[in-house]
Amino acid sequence: MTDVPYSSSPSGVPGAARPADSGAAESSPAAPGGAENLSAAPGAAADNRPALVLRGLTKGFNGKVAVNSIDLDVPSGSFYGLVGPNGAGKTTSLSMATGLLRPDAGSVWVHGINVWEHQLQAKRLMGILPDGVRLFDRLSGEQLVTYAGLLRGMDRETVKERVRDLLAALDLVKDAGTLVVDYSAGMTKKIALASALIHAPRVLVLDEPFESVDPVSAANIRDILQSYVSSGGTVIVSSHVMDLVQRMCDHVAVIAGGNVLAAGTVDEVRSGASLEDRFVQLVGGRHETEGLAWLRSS
Numbered sequence: 001m002t003d004v005p006y007s008s009s010p011s012g013v014p015g016a017a018r019p020a021d022s023g024a025a026e027s028s029p030a031a032p033g034g035a036e037n038l039s040a041a042p043g044a045a046a047d048n049r050p051a052l053v054l055r056g057l058t059k060g061f062n063g064k065v066a067v068n069s070i071d072l073d074v075p076s077g078s079f080y081g082l083v084g085p086n087g088a089g090k091t092t093s094l095s096m097a098t099g100l101l102r103p104d105a106g107s108v109w110v111h112g113i114n115v116w117e118h119q120l121q122a123k124r125l126m127g128i129l130p131d132g133v134r135l136f137d138r139l140s141g142e143q144l145v146t147y148a149g150l151l152r153g154m155d156r157e158t159v160k161e162r163v164r165d166l167l168a169a170l171d172l173v174k175d176a177g178t179l180v181v182d183y184s185a186g187m188t189k190k191i192a193l194a195s196a197l198i199h200a201p202r203v204l205v206l207d208e209p210f211e212s213v214d215p216v217s218a219a220n221i222r223d224i225l226q227s228y229v230s231s232g233g234t235v236i237v238s239s240h241v242m243d244l245v246q247r248m249c250d251h252v253a254v255i256a257g258g259n260v261l262a263a264g265t266v267d268e269v270r271s272g273a274s275l276e277d278r279f280v281q282l283v284g285g286r287h288e289t290e291g292l293a294w295l296r297s298s
């Protein structure tokens with residue numbers, strides 16, 4: 001149940017200009033059946049389309065429901081946080097929303113394009129940092145990001161320039177020639193992020209982008225994402241760090257047990273409390289620790 005009334009109006013959200021070279025799919029005619037599909041998308045008014053719309057998204061594993069018919073509207077130009085306890089269904093939801101995991105039921109639209117009916121067009125609009133997906137780790141960091149750009153159909157010269165810029169922005173220049181298999185967890189996260197950014201997508205979906213990343217790199221990544229959002233891009237991040245989400249995001253959804261418990265602007269959801277306190281209140285699960293008396297040294 002969503003306990004904060006949520007409007008898909010992007011009020012208070014940074015402007016509508018978009019990152020430089022993205023959006024080809026939206027300006028070109030939709031794939032066969034696409035026009036019909038676009039007009040059917042919830043909130044699909046031409047200039048006011050949410051960046052991402054989930055309706056009735058459902059997934060079960062081995063007879064157990066992981067995501068229970070969730071609805072979500074991510075306004076265009078928003079910095080949207082997705083928070084929830086371990087096993088809440090965040091990764092499963094984001095995987096379905098980005099075309100990586102087929103839903104049992106429900107639909108997803110990215111800027112009005114049905115992700116599962118028009119995968120190529122939809123994926124052109126998205127940059128994805130998935131959780132735990134294997135990279136081509138026998139490539140060097142530089143080769144991996146270059147490959148991601150070429151795979152997106154970009155010309156070699158642009159790819160070269162952007163790879164250089166991204167490696168510098170993410171402090172990976174000196175490790176550019178190192179094989180990804182030899183990267184640390186944080187370096188792997190950063191090179192995967194660079195691969196997600198290279199084609200300047202309209203929507204970035206990042207599963208735990210700050211996990212294992214050192215504080216300086218995390219601050220650099222935050223700057224990159226903030227400036228991306230202020231130029232009109234949309235970022236969706238999942239995170240367990242409430243303080244970070246409260247400072248960085250303008251919208252947030254709390255999910256637990258595969259359900260959306262609250263969604264809206266960060267101020268609406270936290271309703272005067274800190275996001276962390278509100279999260280604990282919504283999700284519950286705090287325990288007394290008497291049972292671990294043996295762990296105390298005295």
Ligand SMILES: Nc1ncnc2c1ncn2[C@@H]1O[C@H](COP(=O)(O)OP(=O)(O)OP(=O)(O)O)[C@@H](O)[C@H]1O
Pocket residue numbers: 061062066084085086087088089090091092093
């Ligand atoms: N491939 C899978 N096979 C079986 N069960 C799965 C699979 N993927 C996820 N699940 C189950 O679905 C539920 C939701 O998992 P999910 O990874 O989406 O949670 P999460 O919110 O991302 O958790 P965390 O914060 O720990 O990363 C969990 O109960 C998990 O055990």
